[in-house]
Amino acid sequence: MSFTSSLVVSPNVELSPSNFGFLDSLRDGPQIPDSFRFFSRNRVPNLINKRQKWGNPSHSTELKYPILCESGYGSVIAASMVANPAGEMAVSAEQKVYNVVMKQAALVKRQLRTAGELDVKPDIVLPGTLSLLNEAYDRCGEVCAEYAKTFYLGTMLMTPERQKAIWAIYVWCRRTDELVDGPNASHITPTALDRWEARLEELFQGRPFDMLDAALADTVTKFPVDIQPFKDMIEGMRMDLRKSRYKNFDELYLYCYYVAGTVGLMSVPVMGIAPESEASTESVYNAALALGIANQLTNILRDVGEDARRGRIYLPQDELAQAGLSDEDIFAGRVTDKWRNFMKSQIKRARMFFDEAEKGVLELNKASRWPVWASLLLYRQILDEIEANDYNNFTKRAYVRKGKKILALPMAYARALLGPS
Numbered sequence: 001m002s003f004t005s006s007l008v009v010s011p012n013v014e015l016s017p018s019n020f021g022f023l024d025s026l027r028d029g030p031q032i033p034d035s036f037r038f039f040s041r042n043r044v045p046n047l048i049n050k051r052q053k054w055g056n057p058s059h060s061t062e063l064k065y066p067i068l069c070e071s072g073y074g075s076v077i078a079a080s081m082v083a084n085p086a087g088e089m090a091v092s093a094e095q096k097v098y099n100v101v102m103k104q105a106a107l108v109k110r111q112l113r114t115a116g117e118l119d120v121k122p123d124i125v126l127p128g129t130l131s132l133l134n135e136a137y138d139r140c141g142e143v144c145a146e147y148a149k150t151f152y153l154g155t156m157l158m159t160p161e162r163q164k165a166i167w168a169i170y171v172w173c174r175r176t177d178e179l180v181d182g183p184n185a186s187h188i189t190p191t192a193l194d195r196w197e198a199r200l201e202e203l204f205q206g207r208p209f210d211m212l213d214a215a216l217a218d219t220v221t222k223f224p225v226d227i228q229p230f231k232d233m234i235e236g237m238r239m240d241l242r243k244s245r246y247k248n249f250d251e252l253y254l255y256c257y258y259v260a261g262t263v264g265l266m267s268v269p270v271m272g273i274a275p276e277s278e279a280s281t282e283s284v285y286n287a288a289l290a291l292g293i294a295n296q297l298t299n300i301l302r303d304v305g306e307d308a309r310r311g312r313i314y315l316p317q318d319e320l321a322q323a324g325l326s327d328e329d330i331f332a333g334r335v336t337d338k339w340r341n342f343m344k345s346q347i348k349r350a351r352m353f354f355d356e357a358e359k360g361v362l363e364l365n366k367a368s369r370w371p372v373w374a375s376l377l378l379y380r381q382i383l384d385e386i387e388a389n390d391y392n393n394f395t396k397r398a399y400v401r402k403g404k405k406i407l408a409l410p411m412a413y414a415r416a417l418l419g420p421s
């Protein structure tokens with residue numbers, strides 16, 4: 001059975017709207033309860049909450065990271081070559097990420113600006129398959145609405161093609177995240193992640209395993225989306241399995257790229273760049289990357305206590321030491337002046353990434369700017385809430401109240417009216 005002429009469903013997989021049990025295909029440890037199905041209508045409670053991570057520029061106001069815009073590449077790249085203890089030159093996290101950004105930007109440059117608009121390939125329909133594909137996309141929309149309501153509302157202005165594609169990407173990201181962060185996380189091994197990656201490769205070759213994969217398989221035939229950011233997100237999940245400390249911001253930055261910067265790189269080819277934009281494709285990708293990093297840093301700062309209770313500290317160890325703090329201080333969860341000062345510098349860094357991201361939102365297609373602004377404004381407010389909690393992110397979870405969330409939508413809309421200057 002196939003969904004479109006280019007999609008071939010893996011043999012022995014019965015495709016039906018209710019077949020979302022993709023964990024079965026990853027199983028290599030203890031049995032996963034059959035009753036568990038990803039994205040059943042009643043959201044499976046997230047028993048183990050979120051991942052977390054961060055970094056800090058307290059000693060300097062100089063931005064090393066969010067500066068991959070066109071000018072100054074040379075110096076950034078030079079700064080990115082670092083010697084390891086053996087004296088060999090190693091490629092820094094920033095350089096690795098930069099290579100992916102350039103690759104994705106080049107791909108998009110070739111395909112995205114066709115008379116300023118995206119040239120969406122039409123469906124080639126086989127009898128009976130289009131309705132299944134539509135059902136798959138509808139299900140992606142439902143999942144998205146269930147997990148990220150504000151963002152889902154923000155996608156309402158997008159063209160149906162773009163909207164569906166973003167939902168499909170969202171669902172793949174959410175499923176990937178749930179592997180290590182969801183209720184079945186304890187069953188997930190590196191081998192399971194290898195299988196998830198093999199499945200991703202199949203999907204990109206037009207052989208989706210289930211309906212939700214089929215939606216993404218269709219999306220990647222229509223938009224210039226590269227597989228690398230998807231693979232990198234899986235790599236981020238591997239990192240989460242094997243690591244619970246980050247030596248310095250370089251290590252943390254790479255992790256943030258893997259789990260969140262990648263989302264920006266996946267989304268821009270679908271959202272599109274405004275036809276009137278004069279910004280370079282690379283600079284828009286750089287901003288997208290910055291938004292992912294900013295979100296993830298914020299996520300880490302919000303969840304310090306929660307993560308510590310799982311034995312995880314995403315904060316850069318060297319910056320903690322510089323601030324006179326240790327793991328024990330975090331496990332003890334004491335809000336001291338040392339902690340407040342440390343947090344101030346971490347928040348400052350996260351805001352710098354948000355500022356960098358702002359520049360790029362203006363350059364996006366008009367209809368895509370709204371959800372991005374909404375996400376940026378809402379996530380950034382979490383930092384304000386951490387401050388309002390007097391930096392107690394050990395026992396108080398910073399969150400944006402419903403009223404403020406609702407207000408963010410018209411504010412985001414107003415901002416979205418502003419395009420490239």
Ligand SMILES: CC(C)=CCC/C(C)=C/CC/C(C)=C/CC/C(C)=C/[C@@H]1[C@@H](COP(=O)(O)OP(=O)(O)O)[C@]1(C)CC/C=C(\C)CC/C=C(\C)CCC=C(C)C
Nearest residue numbers: 050170173174177260263264267288292295360371372375
């Ligand atoms: C408009 C918009 C936000 C589009 C992105 C849609 C999309 C594909 C989102 C996928 C998000 C996802 C499920 C990622 C999996 C890994 C993960 C969970 C990352 C964390 C997200 C926060 O999720 P949440 O608070 O729900 O976390 P819990 O699991 O509940 O704890 C992250 C912190 C990062 C998500 C990263 C982004 C949303 C980056 C978005 C960047 C762009 C869309 C680029 C915009 C373009 C420019 C030029 C600025």
Ligand SMILES: [Mn+2]
Nearest residue numbers: 050051177181
């Ligand atoms: Mn999660």
